[in-house]
Amino acid sequence: MDAIVIRRGETAPEIVGKPRPDPGPGEALVRTLRVGVDGTDYEVIRGSHGGYPAGEDHLVLGHEAVGVVAELPADAETDLEVGDVVVPTVRRPPAAGANGYFERGEADMAPPERTVERGIDGAHGFMAEYFTSPVEYLVSIPDDLAEWGFLVEPISISGKAIEHAAASRSAFEWTPESALVLGNGCLGLLTLAMLGRRGYDRTYCLGRRDRPDPTIDVIEHLGATYVDSRATPVDEIPEVYESVDFIYEATGYARHPFEAVEALAPNGVAALLGLPDSWAFEVDGGRLHEELVMHNKALVGSVNSNRRHFAAAVETLADLPSWLREDLVTGVYGREDYRRAFPDTFDGDERTIKTAVEFSTI
Numbered sequence: 001m002d003a004i005v006i007r008r009g010e011t012a013p014e015i016v017g018k019p020r021p022d023p024g025p026g027e028a029l030v031r032t033l034r035v036g037v038d039g040t041d042y043e044v045i046r047g048s049h050g051g052y053p054a055g056e057d058h059l060v061l062g063h064e065a066v067g068v069v070a071e072l073p074a075d076a077e078t079d080l081e082v083g084d085v086v087v088p089t090v091r092r093p094p095a096a097g098a099n100g101y102f103e104r105g106e107a108d109m110a111p112p113e114r115t116v117e118r119g120i121d122g123a124h125g126f127m128a129e130y131f132t133s134p135v136e137y138l139v140s141i142p143d144d145l146a147e148w149g150f151l152v153e154p155i156s157i158s159g160k161a162i163e164h165a166a167a168s169r170s171a172f173e174w175t176p177e178s179a180l181v182l183g184n185g186c187l188g189l190l191t192l193a194m195l196g197r198r199g200y201d202r203t204y205c206l207g208r209r210d211r212p213d214p215t216i217d218v219i220e221h222l223g224a225t226y227v228d229s230r231a232t233p234v235d236e237i238p239e240v241y242e243s244v245d246f247i248y249e250a251t252g253y254a255r256h257p258f259e260a261v262e263a264l265a266p267n268g269v270a271a272l273l274g275l276p277d278s279w280a281f282e283v284d285g286g287r288l289h290e291e292l293v294m295h296n297k298a299l300v301g302s303v304n305s306n307r308r309h310f311a312a313a314v315e316t317l318a319d320l321p322s323w324l325r326e327d328l329v330t331g332v333y334g335r336e337d338y339r340r341a342f343p344d345t346f347d348g349d350e351r352t353i354k355t356a357v358e359f360s361t362i
Helices: 039-046 143-167 186-196 214-221 234-240 256-263 285-294 307-319 322-328 335-341
Strands: 002-007 014-017 027-037 058-060 064-071 085-088 116-118 130-134 138-140 178-182 202-207 225-228 244-249 264-272 298-301 329-334 354-358
Touching: 002 335, 027 085, 027 143, 064 130, 064 143, 085 143, 138 307, 143 186, 143 244, 143 264, 143 298, 143 307, 143 322, 143 329, 178 186, 178 234, 178 256, 186 202, 186 214, 186 244, 186 322, 202 214, 202 234, 214 225, 214 322, 234 256, 244 256, 256 264, 256 285, 256 298, 322 329, 329 335, 335 354
Parallel strands: 178 202, 178 244, 202 225, 244 264, 264 298, 329 354
Antiparallel strands: 002 014, 002 058, 027 064, 027 130, 027 354, 064 085, 085 138
């Protein structure tokens, strides 16, 4: 079967032939439909994040997948049936075996050494014609969402982050009205749409693009305000617009969490998802500390998501307007054209928002 991999020491993915995987005990065989490409994939390709499976010279890429169940184990305790459309979760137990995080269904809360991540760190991903997975890590979705199913994983990531940020405010009455999304990539735009559907009256999205630009079009179609960070840095947003109740950081720009504290309204919270490169710079630690304490502000880190978040993301995906899905997904390419799905690695169209590789159809 065909698989798209990154080899040790290489700087671009390639397509290779691999044997079709044989399901182990309790595992289903899944025929892959589509696999999305996101910023984490580029970090893996560049070698700035993740790692290879032990003893392997390559990693099968891809963690945003949707497929069709091709085989089920005879003794599986599952409601799944052959032919069901499914989305796989990302985290799996490490070589040492399952631990308490997995036993509690909270793999997303495990530290890196207590888990591996398919297509990211220590385990092959889903960017192949077939993959296997224990049935408990497969979430079913309606057939009519199959073509968009690879968006379930990023939606689940945002759903968890929003949930954890709100939980940090649960000790008092918190009625957020305004939100700022840092980053106008696909993840940021999906989050912007989710916040609008969760009752936020005023939403903003920060980026660094010139008009005309498709991401700015999506932002404004969602009724949000585009903020150009070159003109208005994060910590100046309160002066130009307003202080906000919630900030979602998806840029990985190391200064943003500290600037976010200044942009938050009293009792506000910022959820941090981006992974920055190492960077030493000066901050006024005293002012930061005082601002957090005196105005009851909070910073919350969030990574990955669990099965419950995936299930909620399926409902969110179904609720998103069709125009948004169509505008976000700017390219779906067959595996023979896989290079076009990686515009940041190979020559690509700067108007790209979200791409995917298609291996088969339903």
